[in-house]
Amino acid sequence: MKNLGLILCIVLASLQINAQEKKITGIVTSASDGLPLPGANVHIKGSKQGTTTDFDGKYSITAELGDILVFKYVGFIPEKQTVGDSQIINVALKEDQNSLDEVVIVGYGTTTKRSFAGSVSVVGTPSKAQLRKQEKKRFHNKIAKQLAGKTAGVSVRGTKSVNSTNILYIVDGVPVQKSYNSLIEQIKPVAIDKVNVYKSSEAIDKFGNSAKDGCIVITTKSGNYRIQNDEDYANINENDFERTNLSPLSTFSIDVDKASYSNVRRMINNGQPIPGDAVKIEEMVNYFNYNYPQPTDEHPFSIHTEVVNTPWHNQTQLVRIGLQGKTYENEDLPTSNLTFLIDVSGSMSSQNKLPLLKSAFRLLVNQLRPKDKVSIVVYAGAAGVVLAPTSGDNKEKILAALDNLQSGGSTAGGAGINLAYKLAEKHFKKNGNNRVILATDGDFNVGASSNSDMKSLIEEKRKSGVFLSVLGFGYGNYKDSKLETLADKGNGNHAYIDNMQEAQKVFGKEFGGTLFTIAKDVKIQVEFNPKKVQAYRLIGYENRLLADEDFVDDTKDAGELGSGHTVTALYEIIPTGIDSDYLKTVPELKYTQNQAKANFEDELFTVKFRYKKPDESKSIEMVHIQNTKISDASIDMNFASAVALFGMQLRNSKYYNKTEVSKVIELAENGRGEDKEGYRAEFIRLVKSYDNLK
Template sequence: MPGMTLHPTPSEPRNAGWLRLAGAGLAAGTVGLIVLLAPWQHSEPEATSQTTAQNTAQTTTPQADTQAAATDALPPPSPQPLPQAIPRPVVLHGKPAVPAADLAYEAQGRDRFPQADDNPVHRVTDTPVSTFSADVDTASYGVMRAALMDGVLPVPDAIRPEELINYFSYGYPAPAKDAAPFATRLSIAPTPWNKDTRLLRIGLKTALPERGAMPPARLVFLIDTSGSMDAPDKLPLLKNAFRLLLTTLKPKDTVAIVAYAGSAGTVLEPTPATEGARILEALERLHAGGSTAGGEGLRQAYALAEAGRTDGSVSRVILATDGDFNVGFTDVADLTAFVERQRASGVTLSVLGFGQGNYNDALMQALAQNGNGNAAYIDSLTEARKVLVEEVGATLFTVASDVKLQVEFNPAEVKDYRLIGYETRALRQEDFSNDKVDAGDIGAGHTVTALYEFTPAGVTGGLSEPLRYQGTPPAAPATSPGELAFLRIRYKTPGESDSKLIEQPVTQAMAVESFEAADADFRFATAVAAFGDILKGGRFTGDYRLEDVAALARSAKGEDSAGHRAAFIGLVELARTARPLAPLPQ
């Protein structure tokens, strides 16, 4: 498992929650007002047959009850005004952005991220095969955006390039009916930041069935109500996010709620989605306070999800937390082993991260990757809508399990290569054919993109320096003229144990002569990849600048009906003035 980095605390902390969520209200109208009022507009708990379980989930000690009651008795706090010296904020992604020079940024000292070095450059003569797991997580993009909205650059370990690229949907062709669950698109174009290299794009897209054709969903909301969630961008935002999800559910779907603080308890037994008022009432009873028994919460949520499974349905635990587990069952290795064992039950996992300052991204990734799950970071109501409304099929319904990709490069055509991102998803070559090795799942309507940068054979420059004593690469087989590489994909139909194999050659016919001739999706994904590399220090993009990224993204924005690509361009502009944690090209 990759290491973990604990980053030092900056010296100028601030409470950015109100600022971020106030901006969300500008984009979400009256819903944003609900987010702002949520911290002090709690409904009083009502007596029910589950009173004991609810009290267990909400508090840990009589002292915690007294503190919660005292908090409820306080008058509503006033949002902090912007300092007079700061110009009028610019609204971006539903949140205001303020020039970094005038902004004291929020402390990130306790945020934890998995540590993984950039993928190395491989010589094809030494390492012709590259193997990795599919990744549909987008949490890294949300963390990056939250940092830039606070006027600071994200720490390099927070950047996972594939999650930035896969945050966006691309117009790849959908699979034919009764075919494999996803279609594949391969393309090659010159690299905009290196005249000696080329980019290979691998694109996958799954079909999105009609809403009525989706199986019944048995959902268990596992909600962190510990004291660390007592912030405007945590529990109040979490509640509003789940309100949005409820609007997408079908009559045959059910919802249960497990909450945890110092201990865990069932707040709501499985309830039909048609009883929305009852579900919302249970959500409103939740208050933040106490320590964090996240491990026990996981146990109870999985038990409830497994007990509610029926033939033809899907059971999923949706964990919403900042990841600050600190009581009882807390060791990352133990938690990872637990969700690994639960894979056999057929219950899947979605992880939604909230807040800054003590966000444990390393734990979130470990749970999502080992629990047949996906991970997103919710920093605004706009993002909650994207994950839980616009992409609800991809978030909740798996159509291909244990998806592995393997690319074998032809040494007669390719000198060296590097895979952009997927560092935490790397697999050994022998893992590809081993159906016991777990890999990522792809949901309904998902697109997955992977980019390789490679140097054609015979090019003096490129990604690596020439070797003095290297021999002539072997000739390409006569049966495969013009083949640059060969792509293999393995996947399982959900519920099955044996994988299926898809194979496709990568040929010169898939290449375009100029980067400008590549399709808009290719060019936009390239802009995002370049942005990720620059945020990590610019090791591979060299003199390619943020202004180049912004110009490229603008030229490839395309239709962008949801506005996500336009918002990305705004983030690139913010990065040019953000407070750096390390020097970046400007």
């Protein structure tokens, strides 16, 4: 009986403790402007339990009644809140004005202005002529920059750190545009003469209202350093309408890359202009998952088609072709032989590069199984192995190797790729998942580094049977074109990681698709019926077009499909009998007569698919026929249309028919659906933000 009573007491006590625990949610914002603070730290005082806010400043944490939650964010005054009856605790943090005391930073260390008086000159008040010259170049919007213990690559340990969320940079007399701020950290310390930091009141007196939140003046030894945006995107020539009677076949490689969407998202959030070539409409559309059915036959993917009236043009129709890759649970995936290839060069020093990279890779490491093996290769001025193949059940060792990585030096990307593939081939797992995961900003500058060099190198390496995933980080010198080439030619995929939310999507929710290829060299060829379709244009996929004869050529490389991946392609078609301004008159042919066959009256198009199994070299063909039925747009069709239309607006396409942004929002709202993860809601918010910036 005593034992029974003791057990009952323990159970009751446990129930009481559990009853006191509650899930606390809320939003952390800035008190000055009400904007959310992504990445703010929330932890329970006196414990190791904590979390960070997401992209929208939202957090969730399990706490007990009476616990004290501590909210911290760089440049803001920490705040404490006691957990009471409410399950919602919203916090507005105030900026820490004392964190912007003036500090002088020199090439060999730091000191306060008072202790270094007489030996460092402070920038004086510019003359009226200088001010007029600077005003022409100054951007009057806020220049947002987060300083977390480092400025221009110079350590500031041992003195007051400089922290602010809104800083104006002036480098050798020239104000820096917001979108170029990350490049400040690329200035080599040896090139710096001095850096003067001014708190808001003094900054306004010297440099005007643009510096009301503080100003950092950097003077280099040369005196003429210029900050330039050095991002690189492949040129895109938009697909035009093709006349069906002259060119009935449309052939292209699938593209599961999603980097363009997260990169565009980053630019919109930063309030910066979006280069047209950075907008790849197919990658924006394919960022989102759609409700396609799982395959039920021997093929690794299912096929779905839909035809509706085009929402932005009343004389055309919109075709959607969707593929759904078979989804495998993580425990069912084959053994993985993974080689992390990590760029630790000097260009990776900023917070949105190597530090973010480490946090992202932790998500991947935590999902590894005992049978999986991980190696780590790094490269800067040279390449080296920092972790020999290590089992997934020794996560502490893998994570310790990641945590110890430091940035510095030039970027020998080619040497790193060679070493990583050599290691992956040495430990190759037959019937396993052999993959190199490259994480970099793409700024290769030592050895083989051009796009053509990288293309040749990776085409040779893919013969080994090792696949490639490419993860892009950072901005200012982000080389999208190079990373796209590597992923395309390396039988892999390309993602852009702009925050931990995206890292969670790539390594968490889409773990299998990121790492496990279920079909390679997947090609699509659509033949339109000239009796029903006068002309067609493929929306996006400009960099994935293939010659018609490439479709049956098994030596031609094409895209890969991962576990659970969806692929969506959209065509805009002009029905026969429509007089369209998009089509110009074509002279009649003298020697050739194109005449549609009398039958097939009920068919709009036939789509063929070719793919190879991951370890085979001969392709398999699938065929799907679409009838002429025009249906009401499904939820997914509405949303895919919204994303495509927004992409065309961003690119200033000649085919979006001057449709307003409000139409994008309307379509997206109608296509939001269940949206469990909130990605579609985020898209709507981005569109509205972009509309307000115009």
